[in-house]
């Protein structure tokens with residue numbers, strides 16, 4: 001058997017040197033006259049082990065990582081093509097604790113298969129969901145998605161099936177499926193990882209959404225900062241079209257569905273669904289007032305399903321294995337699995353797909369292994385730049401939409417950023433306000449003006465100018481922004497600000513007091 005060598009070409013792995021490692025391996029193969037097949041797979045998501053090279057040999061899959069160019073000769077000398085021991089040897093990747101502890105439903109193939117091989121996709125369970133959907137009535141597909149309990153993974157956690165039902169029930173000559181791949185939240189990379197590592201699962205999910213709602217055209221709106229994902233998705237769409245997965249007769253059925261990739265120009269607010277639709281239509285990315293809902297009047301005024309990448313990529317497994325199978329994972333109203341993205345100052349950063357319900361402490365301490373700096377964890381921001389900072393005292397919070405909301409937090413797109421005890425929470429609160437000021441679309445006053453005034457007021461607190469009065473002012477301003485903003489950019493900025501203020505009041509003491517304490 002010719003050995004196969006898997007070297008990820010996922011952006012994360014590339015950033016860590018995977019391309020140079022691939023070149024060094026190719027060179028070594030040539031020089032030694034060894035025949036082997038190199039497969040450029042996605043990442044399995046254990047980024048602290050990337051570049052992780054795997055060999056498929058008689059012993060099965062054997063992983064090595066993190067591999068440096070300087071390791072390559074030694075790997076060949078030690079006989080790694082047969083899975084032999086080496087200082088970078090990790091053994092069976094499925095048994096690496098970070099990976100073994102996961103429940104991979106949406107990311108089942110990511111890092112395992114060749115992302116652009118439709119054959120490999122099918123061999124590993126792909127297209128089964130679409131085939132089942134084709135044999136069903138649209139309303140039954142929608143019911144299955146609703147019954148699975150799947151909620152939007154983009155941030156708001158809105159039930160996916162209910163959104164689809166609105167589009168199905170709205171008569172129109174044209175409907176659209178729009179995939180939100182803007183992925184602007186800090187610490188998030190799940191959308192990118194799946195687009196680069198298993199693009200057909202997103203295509204399959206979108207095709208199912210089209211058949212379920214009567215939409216024949218889809219758009220994937222990808223942020224421009226994701227050139228590898230854009231290239232992979234474009235290629236995958238071409239392959240799917242050629243194979244008849246997309247087109248006028250999806251898999252030979254009576255259903256038509258096709259899609260295009262569109263690239264955003266790089267604004268956080270263009271991840272907000274109505275702003276995204278404006279951008280997709282070639283207009284400025286400004287938030288639209290709701291109603292009308294995009295499900296009724298969305299892209300070009302037509303009924304539109306707009307879903308996050310992970311929401312759509314989770315649909316094939318729901319259709320394949322059934323609603324009950326999916327909803328059996330999770331807790332409360334948070335059903336199924338969630339790809340948690342662990343980042344920031346953390347030892348084991350990466351993507352961890354698991355059923356809802358792990359506590360924040362388990363995720364940070366057990367899975368993440370604590371801080372990379374080795375200092376105590378001070379705070380964890382969950383849910384991107386608009387998410388709250390949780391102190392260690394709240395580490396018993398289960399990863400669940402409602403449980404986080406009860407503690408004035410949010411799950412968002414499930415990105416978590418870890419900070420050690422050197423973090424200054426006043427600076428983080430200021431950053432949140434400044435971020436909102438910079439990214440505001442400017443449509444409503446509480447956000448456009450509030451965020452600027454908020455930044456100035458926090459600066460005054462830092463300078464020790466009337467701190468008590470200015471703290472009251474920030475609190476008051478946060479209330480106005482929370483309840484008066486048109487969208488969640490202005491509406492949720494108070495979460496990081498108020499959580500920093502509430503849980504770390506010592507960081508908001510006037511500058512002379514803080515300096516004396518340091």
Ligand SMILES: Cc1cc2nc3c(=O)[nH]c(=O)nc-3n(C[C@H](O)[C@H](O)[C@H](O)COP(=O)(O)O)c2cc1C
Pocket residue numbers: 151152153154155156157158160180181182183184185268269270271272273274306307308309311312487488489
């Ligand atoms: C400022 C802002 C930025 C957002 N950015 C994203 C994003 O990058 N990706 C995303 O999927 N949803 C984002 N959302 C949420 C979307 O508005 C919307 O809820 C989502 O696309 C719906 O898909 P889902 O139901 O599958 O989550 C953002 C919302 C706001 C207010």
Ligand code: SF4
Pocket residue numbers: 269287439440441442443444445447448485486487488489490491
């Ligand atoms: S809250 Fe901010 S981003 Fe949202 S509509 Fe208002 S100005 Fe625009």
